[in-house]
Each structure stands twice: as structure tokens, then as C-alpha cells.
Amino acid sequence: MVDAHADWPLIQVIGLTKIYRVGVETIHALRGLDLSIGRNEMVAIMGSSGSGKSTLMNMLGCLDRPTGGSYLMNGRDVSKMDANELAQVRNEEIGFVFQSFELLPRQTALENVELPLIYARGGWRGRKQRALAALDRVGLLDRVEHRPNQLSGGQRQRVAIARAILNKPSILLADEPTGNLDSATTTEILALFRQLHLEGQTVIIVTHENEVAAHCQRVVRLRDGRVLSDLSIEQDIAGRHLPTTAASSSGAAPPC
């Protein structure tokens, strides 16, 4: 599939909107967002709280449907897929890493990593080898039989990453993956993401921290559900010293 649409960007989002209705209030979480991400990029998505980062990530991960606009993944329009097709895309193309890990508490590390294989179409043979290989890549071969409550926060997030990369997804999405971790562990986890990126994995990370973004090549800043700036890491670092950013038309840049 990737080869068939090699001329398309991996992710192409055009005019994406998301409106939540809570009681009588309407919340515009995304207001016509455009974004294009190519294969083997490592992108940081930043922005103040409530700017729509998680909402965007959920759309990119096919966990949620946009209210309007279109999302093409490898040239396929995800917004037109039914529940079963979306499940298949989530299973085969997407690896999602959550801030709160989301491991099943009663299952071992190995069983947690194997989870996506349960819902895979065929190819489940040699599952244990695959799960062990994934655990090996995150450096947890010595914790295979441990349950989540027997692991540290960093180790739990490694199990979650192993689960996310098990099916060799096209896109690895991480929404504040280090939000619950201390700085030393954060560095470890980011080194892991970089390693995966070096091996060819497309990685998109939502973060509040410049140190985290520093590991990426590209930084996309959101504000009020729109892209505020989309710069290479070098440009972004340079722009942080200015009072306002060039791309901004609606006010001051967020004080990151």
C-alpha cells in the first residue's frame, strides 16, 4: 500500500474541523487545520493547553472522526471509512502511545504487547517471537512476565511503545508520552523514539516541553485549532527569541 501511493504524502490533512457540543455550548477544537507529513519524519506538535493537539492526534490515529475536512493517509480518505475499515487501519497502520500508558493491569508485559495481534488479519503465527522482538527493541526482555504494577513508569511506557510498534505501523503517534515521567526517564524514552526514527519509523509526538521537541526535526505549533507555525527545529529554536512569530497573525506566540 505504501509503495502504491509513494507519490502521496503519508499524512495529508486539509481543512480539518472538529466541533464538540456540550449542552448548549459549541466548542471548536479544530478550525480548518491543514497539515502534511511525509514518510520517516519526526514531528513535534506543540501549543498551549486546549489548542487542539490531542484532538488532532486522535484524528490522525483514526480514533475519532472529524466534523469536516478531509484526512488522506497514503492517499486514502480515512474520513469515508466505516467502523471495520477504521479498525483495520488502526491495527495495521497506526501505533498509538498514550500519556497514561493504557496497559491491561492483569496481563503480563508480553500479553500486553501481543494485544494488536489478536485483532490482526492473519499473520498471527510466530506471535510470541514478534512480541519478544518488540520487547527486545525497547530493552525489556528481562521483564516479559511482569505485570504493569510490577514495572516502573518508564518501563510501562516502553511496554506501550513495544505494543505500538508490534505491527510495524506506518505512523507512530505519541500524545505527551513523557508527561507522567521524570526527566531522566524522559530522555531514555526519547532516545528510544529517535532510534525508531533512525530505523525508518515516522514519529509524531505531542509535547509541552522544548527539550522533547529538540529531539524532533520539525515543530508544528497549534493555536485555537489552527496551525500557528510549522518550522524546522532550527528555525523554531531561533524564533523562540522573537516576541511574535512570522506566521502569527492573531497575536503573540505562546510563551513556551
Place this chain on the structure above:
Amino acid sequence: MLNPLFWVQAITLAFSQIWANKSRAFLTALGIIVGVASTTAVIAALTGLKAKVLTEFESVGASKFFVFPDRPENAPRNMYPWEKILLKPAEAKAIRDECTLVKAITPITEVGLDVESEGKRIEGITVSGIWSDWHVVQNRFVQDGRPFSQIDDESERQVCLINEDAIRELDLPANATGEAILIGGRRFMIAGVVETTQARFFGMNTSSAEVFIPFSVAVKMQDRNFFMRIEGLFTSPDVAEDAEEEVRFVLRRMRGLSPGDPQTFQVAAIDKFIAQFKTLAAGITAIAGGIVGISLLVGGIGIMNIMLVSVSERTREIGLRKAVGATPMAILLQFLLEAVTLCLVGGFIGIAFGRLAALGLTLIPGAQLEQADVPFWAVALSFVFSAMTGIVFGMFPAIKAARLDPIEALRHE
């Protein structure tokens, strides 16, 4: 669509879910356990009773009938005194000679008499007067000597048949045929020895010493108004209805009853008892089935409740499973399987308890339920019903789980 790994993990998960919430699962399945157990026990008892009754009926013979005097219902006692309604030998003869659908018939009258051999005297042995057809009617023949013949009765011969118990009690030689004994002071020659195999009818055991003499001779030794009954065989069980009618017709004529008069006797055929009993047993089984239905309904509501709790407790888990690629169908099947497993485990425990109860029934002395057993169909039906309860009552929670929005499920506290 769903790979084998899914099924393996779904079944494992169903059992581990039950195991992790043992007491909750047990309490939930209690309705099903109790329902299945009680129904299994009732069916076992009925099966035992039916087997017992039918073997007893069959040992008597399905084409058998009885005639006995009977005072009409609600009739004043003085209008129908016993001596007026008692059966008479002439009536037995009329049935024998006129009823074409009657294959064999014998009057039977019993009289307690003293019996004496050379060395021994026993008082008050039941001596039965019979016709030669008695052998056919009761399916009892001689193991030694000769059976009764019609001539014995017509010529009022002083001959008798006895059984082995009587031989023993009277200290007669093992080969007693040809010996002479005194019955009620009269001298009788032993013509033969009747088989000991007894037709037992509802514990009415005519064991111990038995002595038979020709009916015509017995009549002479009876009081003036003596009691006799008639036993006979129809030509086949299929003609029972017509044959009964025939017997009734002959007897009514003999008694000079006009069409409107109430009947002063009863004709009872075994096949009717069997049919009635079978209807009764089927009725009780249906009631037991109804009880299981109600208990499964009650149990099923419990299942639905606990599955709804399970779905809401595991909302985040459902969200995660969807995030890694579970289709709505996969989620639905997983929860359905869990409900069905819970019900089947309940059904299994219920059947186990039911079997235990059935075993207990067979051990109750005098309950006549030695043959109580849980038939295979009852086990199969219990499992099918339990599984269906799981499917029916697990469906709503499972659909609820399958429809959850992945991101909202993951946001669930």
C-alpha cells in the same frame, strides 16, 4: 475474519474474568444454578418413577384388564348392597363365551383355609380358585407336573397347584407332584408346581405359600356371598377400547341394567393406566420445564446486570482494544462469550447438583426411585438453555460495549 488467536484469548479471558470475580460470578449464576439443579432433580425423579411404574405395568401385561364390583358414585348405600353388586361366576362365563375380543379370562376368588400335609399343618393359607386360563392371564406356568385344564374345573376335580414356598412350609418332598394334601379338611392331589416368579404390582407381594384349586371347587368352599374378581387379556392392547365396551355390554345385559342405569361394576384396562400415567408424567415434566424457564429468566436478568457492570468497569479496556484494532464485532463476541461462559458454568454446576440430588433420591428407602437418573436429553437441554440465556441476556451489554466510541471509552474514568 477473526483469527484463532482471538478465540483463544476471548475464551481464556472469559474464564479468567470469572475466576477473578469468583464470588460475584457465583452469586450471579446462582439463579441459573438453582434453576437447572432443581429441574434436573425433578426430571431425575420423574424418570425414575416412570421407569418404575412402566416396568410394573409391563410385567402385568399391556393388554390386561380387570373387572370388579363398584357401587355407583353418589348412590345411596341401601340401594346397592354388596351382595347385589358382587360378580357372579355366570358373569365370568358370559364374558368368556360372548366377548370376541377377550383372549383369556379367569375369575379369581380367595379363601383362607387350613392346609395340612402328612407331617405339618398350616392355618389360614390364602387358597385361590382359578380357571385354567389363569396361567395365560398371569403369565405363570408350571415348572413341574401339569397345569390346570378346563376339565379340572368342569368336573370339579380335587386337584391343586402349589408353589415352592408352600412345599417348603408343608415339609413336602422336593418332587411334590402326585402327593396328597388336605385343604380345608378335603383331600386334594397336587397336580403341579407353579413357577415362583412373582408378578409384583406396586409392592403388592403375593409371596410365601400359595395354593390354587379349580374355581368351581373353591366356590363350594366359600360363603354364600363371596367376593370374586375377574382378570383377563384382550386379544391385543390396540383393541382395548372396543374390548372394554364389549365386556361392559355383556355385563350390563347380565345385570339387567337399562341404558340409563348407573354401572355397578368397573372394567379397567392397563393400557389406559399407562396412557394416563404418561400424560401425567409429561405434564409434570412440562411444569418442571416452565420452572427452569422462569428461573433462567430471573438468572438471565442477573447475568445482564453483571455484564453491564463489567462493560462499564472495563470501558477503558474496551477503548484500548478498539485503539489497537478491535472491530465492533470482536468486542461484541468477546462479551457475548463471557456471558455464555458464565451461564454454562452455572448450568454445569446446576447439573452437578441435580445429579447429586438424583443420587440422593435413589438412596431414600421406600421412595421406589431406585431408577432415578438424569437422562442425557435433560443434560443437553440444560446446556442449550443456559447458553441461550447467555446469548439473549448478554446481547444487550455486548452491543453496548461494541458501540462504544474508542476515544470516549479511553477518556472514561
